Amino acid sequence: MYRNPITSITVAEALRKMERYCAYQERCHKDVEDKLRTMKLIPEAKEKIILHLLDQNFLNEERFAKAFARGKFNIKKWGKQRIVRELKFRNISPYNIKTALKEISEKEYFETFHKLAEKKYHSITEQDKNKKRKKLVDYLLYRGWETTLVYEKVNELIL
Template sequence: MYHKTPESITVTEAIKKMEHYCAYQDRCHKDVSQKLTTMKLIPEAKEKIILHLIEHNFLNEERFAKSFARGKFRIKKWGKQRIVRELKFRQISEYCIKVALKEISENDYLETFHEIAEKKFNTISETDTYRKRKKLIDYLLYRGWENQLVFEKINDLF
């Protein structure tokens, strides 16, 4: 019996697979390109598939950036700096990043920041004030919250 090898995938089959891949969850061009590389397609076929996905709205960088920003903010409680860093890592344009950040309302943003800062402050069992401050600062900065917000909050809490 004949088994298909990964190298013998047709462009049509690859398009179907990639349509499903993009429909399941918003993807960026970099994700799609990496996925196509694993399929061992020639560069011309990869270009053709990416073009097809864009034309049929399976691949939309702006939509990806918006849903990424909303999701990372709501679910992971990331600050704007971390979201921007991750979007840049995925080679998203400055324009799409700006549009994506508008998805987060300023009120929700500040409310979430204060909520996680206070929650974390109350869970740090460190008795040394200096160490407790450092742990909280590191935690908030790692999650991508702006320096000025972090230090204002630190001054309020200590």
């Protein structure tokens, strides 16, 4: 069936779609605004929808930040720097970023870092110590782990 690209969506339809979109997984304001932009709604309708989502607790920036930090740390093994960078990219407030980082316990943070570094160290087949060191450092820094942690661990692993 051919659908005319000019036909617009009603505010009620857009509202239902956005409720489902936010209920499916935590979203930040930027995600919602980007999605609304694709629906080509007038600014007043977008604002009305965002206010409704906030009012009905479909959209909650603090909850998003906490879920994002927990998920990226537990699943992707990201360090705090990468998590902060990604949250800033999504225009999350410094307060919410700080709150989100509290979701990660210090003990668990360091345990995960050490396990990740050792696992990667053993998986690098490079024989040249300097190249092996560089690969390990690049990997850990890209994942957002703190520079001091990375260099201490690399020096401990590669003598």
